[in-house]
Amino acid sequence: SRSYKITVLPGDGIGPEIMSVALDVMRSIGSQEGISFHFTTKLVGGAAIDAAGTPLPEETLVACKDSDAVLLAAIGGYKWDNNEPHLRPERGLLGLRAGLGVFANLRPATVFSQLVESSTLKREVAEGVDVMVVRELTGGIYFGEPKGFGTNKNGDRTGFNTEVYSATEIDRIARVGFETARKRTGKLCSVDKANVLEASQFWRERVIEIAKEYPDVELSHMYVDNAAMQLIRNPKQFDTIVTNNIFGDILSDEASMLTGSIGMLPSASIGQSGPGLFEPVHGSAPDIAGQNKANPLAQILSVAMLLKYGLGEKKAAERIEAAVLATLDRGFRTGDIVSEGKTLVGCKQMGEEVMRALQAPVAAG
Ligand code: NAD
Ligand code: IPM
Ligand code: MN
Numbered sequence: 552s553r554s555y556k557i558t559v560l561p562g563d564g565i566g567p568e569i570m571s572v573a574l575d576v577m578r579s580i581g582s583q584e585g586i587s588f589h590f591t592t593k594l595v596g597g598a599a600i601d602a603a604g605t606p607l608p609e610e611t612l613v614a615c616k617d618s619d620a621v622l623l624a625a626i627g628g629y630k631w632d633n634n635e636p637h638l639r640p641e642r643g644l645l646g647l648r649a650g651l652g653v654f655a656n657l658r659p660a661t662v663f664s665q666l667v668e669s670s671t672l673k674r675e676v677a678e679g680v681d682v683m684v685v686r687e688l689t690g691g692i693y694f695g696e697p698k699g700f701g702t703n704k705n706g707d708r709t710g711f712n713t714e715v716y717s718a719t720e721i722d723r724i725a726r727v728g729f730e731t732a733r734k735r736t737g738k739l740c741s742v743d744k745a746n747v748l749e750a751s752q753f754w755r756e757r758v759i760e761i762a763k764e765y766p767d768v769e770l771s772h773m774y775v776d777n778a779a780m781q782l783i784r785n786p787k788q789f790d791t792i793v794t795n796n797i798f799g800d801i802l803s804d805e806a807s808m809l810t811g812s813i814g815m816l817p818s819a820s821i822g823q824s825g826p827g828l829f830e831p832v833h834g835s836a837p838d839i840a841g842q843n844k845a846n847p848l849a850q851i852l853s854v855a856m857l858l859k860y861g862l863g864e865k866k867a868a869e870r871i872e873a874a875v876l877a878t879l880d881r882g883f884r885t886g887d888i889v890s891e892g893k894t895l896v897g898c899k900q901m902g903e904e905v906m907r908a909l910q911a912p913v914a915a916g
Pocket of ligand 2: 627800832
């Protein structure tokens with residue numbers, strides 16, 4: 552039987568709650584499909600700051616590198632919001648992404664038919680939306696130097712960051728964008744701010760160059776401000792979007808709302824080689840932490856992405872996705888997506904219902 556080493560990072564806020572549910576689902580699919588998982592739980596984020604004085608302890612990164620895949624929930628919380636930059640939970644996450652070299656972040660926003668009524672957009676606009684945001688994850692303004700705090704020549708205090716991309720960084724994420732689009736409907740939209748930013752002008756230049764390797768993919772370009780508007784006006788015009796680190800962060804949160812809730816969106820972060828990092832798009836939701844209210848579906852769907860993209864276990868991944876859909880079909884909803892006539896459940900029960908659906912006899916076809 553197949554056996555995998557998984558590093559588990561529950562993190563902060565709702566992290567431990569949604570992780571516990573997701574691990575139950577993972578054990579269940581494992582025993583049904585003859586896959587064994589060896590889980591090692593490590594500290595990251597605020598939990599690591601409190602226990603070890605740093606948001607990314609060396610032993611956490613070592614364990615992650617030594618595994619077949621890494622499953623992360625979320626980090627961050629009010630308690631650490633006023634810490635110095637190097638002692639913030641978010642630094643742990645950035646260090647993890649950089650340390651694993653996972654430069655490509657796939658964030659699918661799919662409107663499930665069961666949740667069309669939960670979208671804030673009209674049915675005809677939301678129905679059938681299926682967008683894949685390919686976000687560059689280890690470069691751009693998140694990592695560029697110089698950065699910091701200073702004083703300008705008028706003696707006024709400043710804070711600054713640098714948006715910078717090398718050709719190598721753009722070329723490799725562009726290729727992931729083209730490859731992704733090729734496997735979907737063959738349409739790729741590169742989102743930038745080339746009318747203002749040199750870094751974006753260079754981005755567009757390189758994307759056009761790489762496009763020569765993919766004559767079968769239809770490439771378009773859009774400014775990020777327009778893209779933010781078009782995503783709400785007519786999201787079905789998009790198939791695959793490729794964009795930089797910060798635009799991808801913002802546009803994927805925006806796209807999540809088309810699907811009904813940010814509590815639905817999973818993601819996969821992949822590098823050239825080595826283990827991938829799988830995490831929901833949402834954060835640690837400190838406002839509802841510890842109340843059994845969190846939607847665990849983004850975390851469960853991140854397990855499906857881990858199985859598919861991280862381990863090549865396609866059948867197990869598809870069974871989890873089907874179980875999530877079956878659970879929605881049966882009318883179960885957490886507070887973030889509940890609507891008229893549906894059954895409000897907590898985080899734990901939502902997990903139990905997904906497990907029940909997993910154990911139900913597999914429908915033919
Ligand atoms: P957030 O995504 O944590 O929460 C935004 C809103 O969405 C909140 O009202 C929250 O209750 C709700 N929400 C999010 N996930 C939900 C879920 N699964 N079920 C139900 N409701 C959900 O974003 P924020 O409030 O801007 O950030 C909170 C903290 O999380 C910050 O410290 C931030 O840095 C961190 N963060 C971490 C990650 C990550 O770990 N990948 C991502 C985003 C934000
Ligand atoms: C995300 C988060 C992170 C990001 C933060 C917490 C560092 O918002 O994963 O989308 O900006 O990448
Ligand atoms: Mn984000």
